Amino acid sequence: MTELPKKEQLYELIRANPFISQQDLATQLGLSRSAVANYIATLVRERRILGRAYVLPDQRPILCIGASNLDRKLRTAAKLVLGTSNPATQDESFGGVARNIAENLARLGAPTALITAVGNDASGRALLAHAEDAGIDTRGALRLDGVSSGTYTAVLDRDGEMVVALADMALNDKLSPAFLATRQQQRASAALVVADLNLPRDTISTLLDDAVRDGVPLVLVAVSEPKMVRLPHNLLGLRLLIVNEGELAVRVGRSLESDAAIGAACAEVQRQGVQDVIVTRGARGVMYTSPAGVMRLDAPAVDVVDVTGAGDAFAAAVCWSLHSGEADLGLACRRGLQLSAMTIECEQTVCPTLEPGHFDGLGTKLTESVLD
Template sequence: MTNREREILNIIKDNPLISQEEMASMLGITRSSVAVHITNLMKKGLIKGKGYILSDEDEYVVAIGGANIDLLGFPKGKLNLRDSNPGRMKISIGGVARNIAENLVRLGVNTKLLTLVGDDLYGKKIIEHSKKIGLDMSLSKVLDISQTSTYLSIQDDKGDMAVALSCMDIYDDFKVDYIKENEGMIKKSKCIVLDTNIPEEIIKYIIENFNIPVFLDTVSTNKAMKVKNFIGKFYCIKPNKYEAEVLSGIKIESENDLKRAAEYFLNRGVKKVFITLGEDGIYYGDESRLNLFKTPKVEVKNATGAGDAFVAGLVFAYLNDFDIHSTAKFSTAASVLALLSEDTINQNMSIENINYIIKEMGL
């Protein structure tokens, strides 16, 4: 679903009897353009016949995992360890699953987030922000005895993370019963996005009980170990080089090693694998193709949200039937867009801007 189709669908939900002329006036477009979008929505089964009767089977993606507050520090010069550094501080709403979900919403994808937040200032901020951008957190839980997950990151003078601390004890309260309570809703989703911030038993339950493509962000080498014994159950995985090493047992020092690691995952049942290599690009593969995709050099303002934007690109590409090379291009451009913003989520994340980057950088 495009951003414009999403706008029109939301208008119709509020007023099913609204005329096309009224919608055109509200959106600043022609009535004929509204008619085209409505026809497309009807073809997709989101509107049924006259009177704009909405479909009960609205397409959506479910993201399950972390939501937290990111505290980001940027030094004004070279970062000196064991010293007080002059710099700037920024507070952003983060969490891997939540970040992926927000990027998807900005790409026009209806997304529901299952997560835990505390009944505190940070938890309220996350929920309020989600309502503002249209991210559905109605099934997320607020725990009054836990602190909302918090992530503190200090960047170096190049915009890369120098050191970070995380306080994510709240996810110890993530239980299988919570997933069971929402089983019907999850089963109707187009796909599931998981991060490894949640307990291993939750990840294993989801992968064994839902016959839906699951996209996995492995998050870190330590947390990636939760899925090592059942990595082949995932539809698509996005480890970085080091996470790929611990999951495959293959030391990656060359392109041939990357090929061997990708084949390791594919041979165990993964349908699509994308191994991220930072400024060196992406190594991707499926049953039809293995390839090293070089990425353009960009001036990095904040690398924290690049991987999350990349996964959102993977999901968007899946929903729109992209081939694997087009998927790599689109997802890389989404990550580049994230790198260009000091915020964890680039407020300008959109299909149009991603396509602009693909064209301008010759991806």
């Protein structure tokens, strides 16, 4: 068999590893760095790769940045009684907001990558192996020696509703602006960046600055009321912010007792620079900004099995719609509510039956109204 020309060999190496360095290419092909640079410039001109990240035009991923951790769920066998021991059952699974969103996206068939921090321990290795098996690119992950991977422990009542949750997420502070700088090529070549607020505040600021500079849409997903402090005041560059009612109240510094108050708070946050805001409201559905004003969308009725992961499923469906070029945020939210309901009705954090084509024909039967 005739050996491929050097340019085609180089192209195949890039296909196998889009983050390969020019020096590694030169070493493997027996070329000089300047020769490699010339071949890459030719491939860019031919539009066979896109820019410095060597990304193939049909493979620009949704890049999720944030937490991965081991989830522990404890469900009480009877009504929870505080201050004493309660009989319970336990199960473990893989979680973390960014990781959960990434797995939902990958199961939906979207090209997906994950930048996260894990310990170089059994849990960390299992987390990354599970993500890779789901089709998530984890080559950008930070692996740290001498530390434990993150954990999230949720206590659920016998009906599946969360009573309290405990999160050990300090590892995510290692996802600093300096570390993200080492993943600049990967971030700049993404089609969409989705980050959770487990990241440090200065890292969130960096992502906002880069969204303005690189033109890559950025979605931020809140994770809790205490971590809203990590959201910078200036939100210029932010395509979408997803929060719940309590998190929005923390952001604007006042209680939100009515739909009108929530609508006014969304408008206030928009004046801080974000293009759109989605407010999740549990069983009462969502509210979201639109050119016609703040809209309300009812949630479908569900049989609750386990609410863990429902918000992440909602965010994933919305991001899937944005990545697909969907300009209608209402349709994106309808898809989000459908996937959230599907997740609530199964025991797993990410529904294992989710697959590409899930949204074919869905998202058209939920009640929507404009806020007066």
